[in-house]
Amino acid sequence: MLGCFARRSIFKYQNAIRGSCKQSTTAGKGKYVLGCGSNVVDHIYNVRVVPKAGEKGFFLSPFKALEAKLIGGVTLNHLCWAALGGVPTGLLCFMGNDEQGHFILNNLKKMGVTTDFIEVHDDFTTAQCHVFIQEDGERCIFMATAATSLIKAQEAKRCFKDPIQYSSSMVSTEISQVPFTGVLEVLKMAKEAGVVSILDLDIPPSVAVNEAKLGEMTHLMQCLQMADILKPAKAAAEEVLYILGIKNSGDLKDVASLLMEKCGSKMVAVTNGAAGSIIATPNNVVCTSPPKVNKIVDTTGAGDAFLGGLIVGIDKYGLPRNATDIERLGNLANAFGATCVQSVGGVPTSISRKILQNYLPDHKFGFESSEGGTQFGEFTKSIERDSNCASNLLSSYNSDVNKTSRHEFLTAVDDCKGQVFTSGIGKSGHIAARLAATLSSIGIPSQYIHAAEWAHGDLGKLQAAKDVCIFISHSGNSGETIAAANHVIAKGVTTLAVTQHSESPLAKLSSGCLHYDINNLEEPFNCLPSSTLMLQDMLCNALVCELISRQGIRKQSFLDNHPGGDIGTKIH
Numbered sequence: 418m419l420g421c422f423a424r425r426s427i428f429k430y431q432n433a434i435r436g437s438c439k440q441s442t443t444a445g446k447g448k449y450v451l452g453c454g455s456n457v458v459d460h461i462y463n464v465r466v467v468p469k470a471g472e473k474g475f476f477l478s479p480f481k482a483l484e485a486k487l488i489g490g491v492t493l494n495h496l497c498w499a500a501l502g503g504v505p506t507g508l509l510c511f512m513g514n515d516e517q518g519h520f521i522l523n524n525l526k527k528m529g530v531t532t533d534f535i536e537v538h539d540d541f542t543t544a545q546c547h548v549f550i551q552e553d554g555e556r557c558i559f560m561a562t563a564a565t566s567l568i569k570a571q572e573a574k575r576c577f578k579d580p581i582q583y584s585s586s587m588v589s590t591e592i593s594q595v596p597f598t599g600v601l602e603v604l605k606m607a608k609e610a611g612v613v614s615i616l617d618l619d620i621p622p623s624v625a626v627n628e629a630k631l632g633e634m635t636h637l638m639q640c641l642q643m644a645d646i647l648k649p650a651k652a653a654a655e656e657v658l659y660i661l662g663i664k665n666s667g668d669l670k671d672v673a674s675l676l677m678e679k680c681g682s683k684m685v686a687v688t689n690g691a692a693g694s695i696i697a698t699p700n701n702v703v704c705t706s707p708p709k710v711n712k713i714v715d716t717t718g719a720g721d722a723f724l725g726g727l728i729v730g731i732d733k734y735g736l737p738r739n740a741t742d743i744e745r746l747g748n749l750a751n752a753f754g755a756t757c758v759q760s761v762g763g764v765p766t767s768i769s770r771k772i773l774q775n776y777l778p779d780h781k782f783g784f785e786s787s788e789g790g791t792q793f794g795e796f797t798k799s800i801e802r803d804s805n806c807a808s809n810l811l812s813s814y815n816s817d818v819n820k821t822s823r824h825e826f827l828t829a830v831d832d833c834k835g836q837v838f839t840s841g842i843g844k845s846g847h848i849a850a851r852l853a854a855t856l857s858s859i860g861i862p863s864q865y866i867h868a869a870e871w872a873h874g875d876l877g878k879l880q881a882a883k884d885v886c887i888f889i890s891h892s893g894n895s896g897e898t899i900a901a902a903n904h905v906i907a908k909g910v911t912t913l914a915v916t917q918h919s920e921s922p923l924a925k926l927s928s929g930c931l932h933y934d935i936n937n938l939e940e941p942f943n944c945l946p947s948s949t950l951m952l953q954d955m956l957c958n959a960l961v962c963e964l965i966s967r968q969g970i971r972k973q974s975f976l977d978n979h980p981g982g983d984i985g986t987k988i989h
Contacts, residue, residue, distance in 0.1 A: 454492025498725025705747030718763020726753030826929030881909030893921025
């Protein structure tokens with residue numbers, strides 16, 4: 418029965434592939450670096466140490482497992498980095514018409530990678546990946562290849578021949594998730610189209626054959642001999658030579674040269690982590706070192722980013738002709754790799770362009786859109802930052818982090834027998850004033866007091882054991898706010914906080930806290946309130962909605978308090 422089920426499933430996917438391949442409408446629409454390969458949703462987890470088989474491990478936080486949800490995949494990653502470098506790129510892949518697929522598609526469009534050549538079908542399932550990152554940035558990865566495992570020779574030719582023939586300026590593929598026969602067919606089509614082909618040997622041959630089960634070793638060797646450019650990691654390159662029965666001195670220069678000679682490649686680029694890279698051409702072999710990195714956050718995708726930079730260099734300068742050209746190409750690619758390790762995930766983040774610009778001040782970054790603007794303009798970058806912050810806030814409040822403090826905060830406001838006072842200074846004060854106005858409009862007596870005014874007579878408005886006071890402060894450490902909170906507490910009034918860190922002085926003073934402890938929070942000048950204000954407002958909105966539910970507040974009550982304006986007219 419199991420065998421029958423498997424055959425039915427394979428037949429279903431084959432039918433899906435036959436029915437899903439798009440008719441070519443791309444001739445004359447411009448050229449792209451087209452990459453055929455893995456595209457996944459990465460689920461990121463921070464752990465203390467990745468455990469060995471048979472051992473138990475611990476997440477970095479006892480209250481939080483999932484850290485982030487990102488797009489990734491060997492091929493997808495290097496295409497996104499090449500797009501950041503200003504190169505038009507496109508992905509050739511199979512993808513499910515599911516939540517994960519839509520997540521990838523939306524993010525690819527934001528990053529300037531065209532999705533015109535992606536085959537999406539209801540019967541496909543989008544690939545997923547779970548990444549466990551240690552405190553030192555090293556990680557382990559578990560993959561479910563899903564629809565990518567269906568890209569075999571016949572399917573690749575049926576679905577991707579026209580894009581490669583008419584719309585490619587360069588073609589890349591991988592030894593990671595795509596079956597060897599599919600990889601070989603893609604490389605053959607690139608040769609027929611007369612464009613440079615690149616093969617990323619992301620995993621050692623033994624892993625590709627025995628664990629990933631991508632095909633026979635003979636087919637893998639044919640792939641290596643078909644590609645114009647090889648980009649293996651050190652371990653993978655050494656294993657290929659071992660399989661070929663070739664001894665080497667252990668010097669990576671020899672490894673790169675021998676690999677190029679035996680495979681007939683035009684260029685081989687061997688990556689070696691923090692030690693940099695070796696690039697070999699028929700006439701030269703050059704070692705290049707990566708630039709200084711302030712802090713390694715996550716090494717996921719560093720080799721992919723390196724390849725993205727390599728593509729940028731080849732697109733801009735062509736294949737290197739001498740040692741000087743190779744050094745320039747290697748330094749550019751290393752800059753991309755070094756940038757990648759300074760944030761979480763394998764694709765560019767909101768800070769990547771800034772870091773790259775420091776490494777490569779003369780290079781122009783950002784994919785030029787058809788409207789003439791840039792996908793990485795400050796306008797859209799700000800919206801993207803806010804969107805990411807909102808997503809991270811939702812993830813943190815879907816978990817059990819500080820659940821007790823949140824309960825105490827909500828219960829204190831819900832049980833308030835007097836007035837709900839709100840207070841703050843600066844931009845946070847404006848958020849506090851808006852909260853007081855909204856609470857009043859739904860029938861909860863509330864007023865805003867500037868934090869500096871409490872000590873000038875407004876403490877007399879407080880009723881001990883009846884009122885509640887909510888202080889809003891990003892830092893939770895401003896002198897005026899802390900002083901005001903101490904004065905309010907001394908009057909016997911319950912004090913609550915909305916702030917970034919649950920361990921801030923203000924949070925520790927308070928009986929309950931709503932916080933937005935978002936990692937890598939970035940704002941203009943690293944201090945101009947923008948995303949922080951949005952996060953404060955989101956928590957205030959959540960408070961209001963929870964109170965409406967708990968207290969059974971009806972629309973009519975709101976209308977009685979807000980009969981004027983367009984809102985009053987609409988409710989009537």
